[in-house]
Amino acid sequence: MSVRTALTVPRLRRLDPLGALLAGAGAVAAVFLPFVVLKSNRIVPGDPRGLLDALPAWGALGCQAVLICAAIAALGVSNARVRLGAALLGVAAVALAVAAAGDALTPAGNKVVRVAPGAGFWVLLMCLGLMATDAVTRMRPGPGLRVLFLALSIAVAGLALAHGTFDHLSVMREYAVNADRFAREARQHVWLALGSLAAAVLVALPIGILCHRVPRLRSGVLGTLNVIQTIPAIALFGILMVPLAALAAAVPLAAALGIRGIGAAPAAVALFLYSLLPIAANTVAGLKRVPRAAVEAARGMGMTSWQILTGIELILALPVILTGIRIVLVQNIGMVTVAALIGGGGLGTFVFQGIGQTAIDLVLLGAIPIVALAFSAAVVLDALAEVLDRARQ
Amino acid sequence: MISVENLSKQYGATTVVDGVSMVIERNSITVIVGTSGSGKSTLLRMINRLIEPTRGRVLIDGHDTTGEPAHLLRRRIGYAIQGHGLFPHRTVAENIATVPRLLGWDEARIRARVEELLLVFQLDPGAYAGAFPHQLSGGQQQRVGVARALAAEPAVLLMDEPFGALDPIIRAKAQDDLLDIQRRFGTTIVLVTHDMDEAFRLGDHVAVMSHGRLLQYDRPAVLLTRPADPFVSRMTGVSDRAMRLLSLTTAGEAALPGVSEGPAVAAAASLREVLSELLWRGADSAVVMDADGTRRGYLTIAAILERGRPG
Numbered sequence: 001m002s003v004r005t006a007l008t009v010p011r012l013r014r015l016d017p018l019g020a021l022l023a024g025a026g027a028v029a030a031v032f033l034p035f036v037v038l039k040s041n042r043i044v045p046g047d048p049r050g051l052l053d054a055l056p057a058w059g060a061l062g063c064q065a066v067l068i069c070a071a072i073a074a075l076g077v078s079n080a081r082v083r084l085g086a087a088l089l090g091v092a093a094v095a096l097a098v099a100a101a102g103d104a105l106t107p108a109g110n111k112v113v114r115v116a117p118g119a120g121f122w123v124l125l126m127c128l129g130l131m132a133t134d135a136v137t138r139m140r141p142g143p144g145l146r147v148l149f150l151a152l153s154i155a156v157a158g159l160a161l162a163h164g165t166f167d168h169l170s171v172m173r174e175y176a177v178n179a180d181r182f183a184r185e186a187r188q189h190v191w192l193a194l195g196s197l198a199a200a201v202l203v204a205l206p207i208g209i210l211c212h213r214v215p216r217l218r219s220g221v222l223g224t225l226n227v228i229q230t231i232p233a234i235a236l237f238g239i240l241m242v243p244l245a246a247l248a249a250a251v252p253l254a255a256a257l258g259i260r261g262i263g264a265a266p267a268a269v270a271l272f273l274y275s276l277l278p279i280a281a282n283t284v285a286g287l288k289r290v291p292r293a294a295v296e297a298a299r300g301m302g303m304t305s306w307q308i309l310t311g312i313e314l315i316l317a318l319p320v321i322l323t324g325i326r327i328v329l330v331q332n333i334g335m336v337t338v339a340a341l342i343g344g345g346g347l348g349t350f351v352f353q354g355i356g357q358t359a360i361d362l363v364l365l366g367a368i369p370i371v372a373l374a375f376s377a378a379v380v381l382d383a384l385a386e387v388l389d390r391a392r393q
Numbered sequence: 394m395i396s397v398e399n400l401s402k403q404y405g406a407t408t409v410v411d412g413v414s415m416v417i418e419r420n421s422i423t424v425i426v427g428t429s430g431s432g433k434s435t436l437l438r439m440i441n442r443l444i445e446p447t448r449g450r451v452l453i454d455g456h457d458t459t460g461e462p463a464h465l466l467r468r469r470i471g472y473a474i475q476g477h478g479l480f481p482h483r484t485v486a487e488n489i490a491t492v493p494r495l496l497g498w499d500e501a502r503i504r505a506r507v508e509e510l511l512l513v514f515q516l517d518p519g520a521y522a523g524a525f526p527h528q529l530s531g532g533q534q535q536r537v538g539v540a541r542a543l544a545a546e547p548a549v550l551l552m553d554e555p556f557g558a559l560d561p562i563i564r565a566k567a568q569d570d571l572l573d574i575q576r577r578f579g580t581t582i583v584l585v586t587h588d589m590d591e592a593f594r595l596g597d598h599v600a601v602m603s604h605g606r607l608l609q610y611d612r613p614a615v616l617l618t619r620p621a622d623p624f625v626s627r628m629t630g631v632s633d634r635a636m637r638l639l640s641l642t643t644a645g646e647a648a649l650p651g652v653s654e655g656p657a658v659a660a661a662a663s664l665r666e667v668l669s670e671l672l673w674r675g676a677d678s679a680v681v682m683d684a685d686g687t688r689r690g691y692l693t694i695a696a697i698l699e700r701g702r703p704g
Contacts, residue, residue, distance in 0.1 A: 243542055297478030300443055300551075301542075302468035312661050 018134055019074030019083075026127040030067060033120035041112050042170070042359050048118055051136045054101035066093035067124070074131050084135035087234070090128040094121060095160070102168030116170040116361060141385030143390075150379045170361040171368070178350070178365065188264070188367060189346035192339060193332040193373075196268050200275030200328060207276070208283025209309065218284065225277035233270060233338045240266040241342070267344030271335060275328040282324025286317025319389035326381035333374040337366070395440065395549065395581065398451035401512030402435050409435045411605035412449070417598075419548075422582045424596035426628065428588060432605040433585045437551055441470045453549065468495055471550035471580070475557040479526040485511075485537050486522040492545040510540040513574065522663065526594055532563040536570070543578065552584040556591065568594055589628055593637060594652045601625050614641050618703035635701040639664040641702055648681040648690030655679045660689050668697050 034048030052060045066089055073086035102115040136149065166172045175182060207225075210216040231239070245261030247254050259265045290313050298308045314321075340348030347366040354362030395417040402410040417423045427433040438444040442463040451458045458466050473654055479488050483555040486507045488551050493503045511518045513535040526534055535555065542550055552686065555571075556564045568591065575582055590598045593613045600610040601624070609621040617638050620626040644667050645660030655678040658667045667679055671694055681689040 085607070165445045291478070293474060293476045293478035293483065294480050295470065295478075297474055297538075297541075298491075300441065300467060300472035300474065300478075302466070302495055303491075304464050307495075312480060312482075
């Protein structure tokens, strides 16, 4: 009895619980869900195809072999590097398979037929992506290495897109039609997110410093900013339309600068308001963790208030303030999407257009870059905050 | 010389320091001692105007300090605190260079001064100049804190419970180092502590404070033999005051001329230590030797006991 448990327990323990969940979900997706959907045009419901129906036999079997290897790694391998390698191979396999399915299912010269990635593809991609993220987390890479991972991933994806690997897939078909608008809206998206962030930093940093210096102000000011956070974005746009329209009507200069009740102006103002709380609150939290003895010693040695603020307090608070900026940037990149509803532009334009036309491919053309942007911003700013924190503990 | 003239500090109706006047001698160590809430730290911090007095004034070498911008005054006065207060994001060398940078010294002079101080405080410049404070031990951090306070060669050094966070063995070493530093640079040191042993060990003069008032300010031996107030005798301790008195005199100072039998003791040892040594060995007399090995004279138990009586 005791011998048998001794034999079986380590085995069971070696079965990775997350890996089991991912492998199970992936297997169900690969067998039961359509890998791609073939549509005769962009808005009609499509015809689901499994991996074997979509690809030549050798391609389908090759892809399945890689997926089985990844599943085995997910279940039984504890070495994080091997798990990461298997997951990335899996991602490459499903990406190439879906591209090949696009090529294989599109009749030559036909620009009306759409081959869209199916639910099976997305679930597999998600499982493999989670497996890769989990493996990276287990490896505890330093901030530099994480940014390098990100840069490599962007480079590989960019090369594949530039090479035209996915040109026969539906999202890229939508891109081909909208290419010049896509560049313009992407720029507008980044501009709105970064511009409102920069303005918020300029205003919220002094607010945070003031709240730190004058504790009586703290609860009132942060409470007010907190209330702004609770207003839904679309309601805030509505609330801002009235005063901005009135401003434009009363002040010709404001109108000449492009300030109107709808468009980019209310969107930028709303994003700015949403950005204030995280930055101000993190500034207060960051300043609070500056050692009191260091500030006391600085004063005792004859540093002026300004020298203490800029040379000691803000620098020691910077990692925490950067965490606030990271929250705001990721939040803004997501929230700019809604700005499209009031004519603010940005990648949300494609999302809402796609919803209006029930063209899911157009929705994805807007949504995928937004997710990629937000993810990249989070990785880069996290790494920056960690580098600064490490140097100044 | 620092003249404190009728200095008071009030917060609303509470008087924290109440009409303190004292003259602090140049090139000496003055220790302000008192229980917590006695106003000793407030008094110290009014000297460099970290706290502005409600009434009274402080003169340094005859100049009234109220006329000068406070941050410029503080750059002339060294300041070291409990828990060192080193800047965690700056290296040891950068920390020490703080005040010289504020004063606009050129880089070569700063570098030379930092190196000199690191050597004085027994920290190898090659190993420690580029280190960050969190990489040092508690005793090393404290030494860097004092080195930083001395960096711009201040004539006056204020220390607010500088050794309070150290364990007893490191604290004793830090106290010895401070006596050496004072002798080497001739700095006028004003130190605040709640530890009477520390006050007696370091202070040329000791000021006893209670409830904002200065009760007595004199040489340590006078505090023991002629306490001005029952609180002062409670602070200095009644049960072991004879031993405390013996600890204030060195064997070299008390040595009698002539030759005697007995174990050799160092001239720098206190009479308390010599007495303890004689009791331990069962001897009646000891030979006092200088550091270079020459005979200074001798001491007997009777002569030592004579020194343990007041008057």
